[in-house]
Structures are given as structure tokens and as C-alpha cells.
Amino acid sequence: MADTPGAAGRPPAPLDAEEQLIALWLQARHTAAAMEAALDARLQRELGVPLARYALLCTLDDPDCALNQQVIAALLGMNKSSVSRHVDAAAQAGLVAAAVSAESRRDKTVRLTESGRSLLERGRAIVAGYAPQLPQQQLDQAIATLAHFTPPAAA
Numbered sequence: 048m049a050d051t052p053g054a055a056g057r058p059p060a061p062l063d064a065e066e067q068l069i070a071l072w073l074q075a076r077h078t079a080a081a082m083e084a085a086l087d088a089r090l091q092r093e094l095g096v097p098l099a100r101y102a103l104l105c106t107l108d109d110p111d112c113a114l115n116q117q118v119i120a121a122l123l124g125m126n127k128s129s130v131s132r133h134v135d136a137a138a139q140a141g142l143v144a145a146a147v148s149a150e151s152r153r154d155k156t157v158r159l160t161e162s163g164r165s166l167l168e169r170g171r172a173i174v175a176g177y178a179p180q181l182p183q184q185q186l187d188q189a190i191a192t193l194a195h196f197t198p199p200a201a202a
Contacts, residue, residue, distance in 0.1 A: 103134065143157050
């Protein structure tokens with residue numbers, strides 16, 4: 048990419064639109080990977096749950112809603128078998144309640160339990176304290192920029 052220093056210490060050449068999108072994509076991947084590795088380690092150390100399971104709990108954070116595993120898989124960008132393993136482990140730990148889905152006996156409808164909600168709240172402090180606080184405007188802008196590239200989830 049053109050974002051390398053020029054010869055004899057000249058400033059780097061500006062990025063064209065295509066290179067900017069590639070740079071944004073790479074930065075988003077690097078940022079997500081670094082955040083996930085750090086948060087996974089802290090959540091496992093402090094709460095005893097991996098990040099993927101914590102993400103499952105975050106997805107279920109609506110007390111009036113139960114989701115089936117197919118929807119959870121789509122929302123988390125995971126395959127259904129991975130979601131199933133996390134649901135089973137979370138149910139065994141008492142963090143979620145899973146019942147056979149009304150639509151399909153092969154699927155489960157999953158709801159957060161009070162124990163899961165408590166763990167979710169404790170995890171929020173860990174996630175919120177992960178990085179230095181950004182000014183709200185920068186945070187809103189980053190979220191909006193990334194959301195622009197994310198298709199809406201199918202419900």
C-alpha cells in the first residue's frame with residue numbers, strides 16, 4: 048500500500064479510496080483481534096467464561112426475548128454447532144435456560160437466567176474498562192462507521 052514513507056524521508060503518498068477501505072478493513076481486523084484476545088483472557092481469569100460465551104450472554108440481554116440458536120449464530124457470526132456447544136455449557140452452568148423450540152425440535156430457544164444476567168453485569172465492567180475511554184463523539188463515530196459495513200441481522 049502507498050502508506051509507507053517515501054524515499055529520503057518524504058511523507059507517505061496519500062491513500063486512494065480503495066487503499067483507504069483496505070486500510071480500514073485491516074485496522075478493524077487488527078483491533079477486533081487484539082480486543083478479543085485481551086478480553087477473552089480477562090473474562091476467563093476474572094469470571095471463568097470465554098469471550099464467545101460472554102458474547103452469547105450479551106446477545107440474550109433482553110428479558111422479554113428468547114432467541115433460537117439459528118438467530119444467535121447469525122448475530123454472533125458463528126456456526127450453529129459452536130453456538131450449540133456454548134449454549135449447552137452455559138445451560139449447564141445455569142447462565143441460560145434452553146428449551147426445545149416451538150418451530151423445530153432440532154433447535155433450542157435460549158433465554159438468559161438471573162445468574163447469567165448477574166455474570167453479564169460483572170462482565171460489563173471488565174469490557175468497559177478494557178481500553179482508555181474515548182470521547183463520546185469519537186466512540187459514536189467509530190460505531191457508526193463500522194455499522195455502515197455490517198448488513199442488518201436477519202431475525
